[in-house]
Amino acid sequence: MTRPWQGPRLLLAVVGALVALSCQSKRRTFILVYEVPVSDPVVVTTMEFLTEDFNKKNEDLYNFRIVRVLKAMKRLTDHLEYQVNLEMRRTTCLKSELTNCSFQEGKLYKISGHPSSSGLCDKRVHPQAPPSMEKSSKSSKLDLLVEKIMKSMKRVIDDYSKLSLVTVRD
Numbered sequence: 001m002t003r004p005w006q007g008p009r010l011l012l013a014v015v016g017a018l019v020a021l022s023c024q025s026k027r028r029t030f031i032l033v034y035e036v037p038v039s040d041p042v043v044v045t046t047m048e049f050l051t052e053d054f055n056k057k058n059e060d061l062y063n064f065r066i067v068r069v070l071k072a073m074k075r076l077t078d079h080l081e082y083q084v085n086l087e088m089r090r091t092t093c094l095k096s097e098l099t100n101c102s103f104q105e106g107k108l109y110k111i112s113g114h115p116s117s118s119g120l121c122d123k124r125v126h127p128q129a130p131p132s133m134e135k136s137s138k139s140s141k142l143d144l145l146v147e148k149i150m151k152s153m154k155r156v157i158d159d160y161s162k163l164s165l166v167t168v169r170d
Contacts, residue, residue, distance in 0.1 A: 032074075032075070033073060033075045033076070034074055035071060035073055035074075037072070038072055043082065046072075061094055061095060062090050062091055062094060065101070065103070067089045067103070069086045070085040070086060089104075092104055
C-alpha cells in the first residue's frame with residue numbers, strides 16, 4: 001500500500017522524466033561528422049542539385065553558377081546530411097538558357113542590382129534513400145546504418161593507428 005505523500009512524488013518524477021525526454025528529443029546528437037573531398041561523387045551530385053534548386057527558387061532573371069567550393073562536410077545524426085560551403089556568382093545566361101555561360105563582368109555585373117550577385121552560401125542537403133531502401137523494413141535500414149557507421153569508424157581507427165603515438169610517463 002502506498003503512503004499518501006508518495007503519490008505526488010511519483011507524479012512529479014513522471015512529469016520530470018517526460019520533460020527531460022521531450023527536451024532531449026529536440027537535440028540532434030552527431031554520431032559522425034567529417035570533411036569529405038569535393039571530388040566525391042555524392043558531393044558533385046549535391047552541388048548540381050543545389051545549383052538547379054537555387055536557380056529555380058531565385059527570382060533573378062539570370063542563372064547562378066558555383067565559382068568554388070570552400071568545404072564539404074558529411075554529418076550523420078538521425079539522418080544523413082551534407083553541408084556544403086560554396087561561392088556562387090551570377091552568369092550572363094538568362095534562366096531560359098541552359099548553356100555553360102561566363103560570369104557577369106563590368107557594366108552588366110554592376111547594373112544587376114541584385115544583393116547576392118556574388119556571395120558565399122552555406123547549404124545543407126538531406127539525401128533521400130533510394131526506392132529499394134524505402135521499401136525495406138526499419139530493421140534493415142538500421143542494419144545498413146550501423147554497417148556504415150562501423151565502416152567509417154574502422155577507417156578513422158585505421159587512420160589514427162598510422163600515426164605514431166608517444167606516451168609520456170611521470
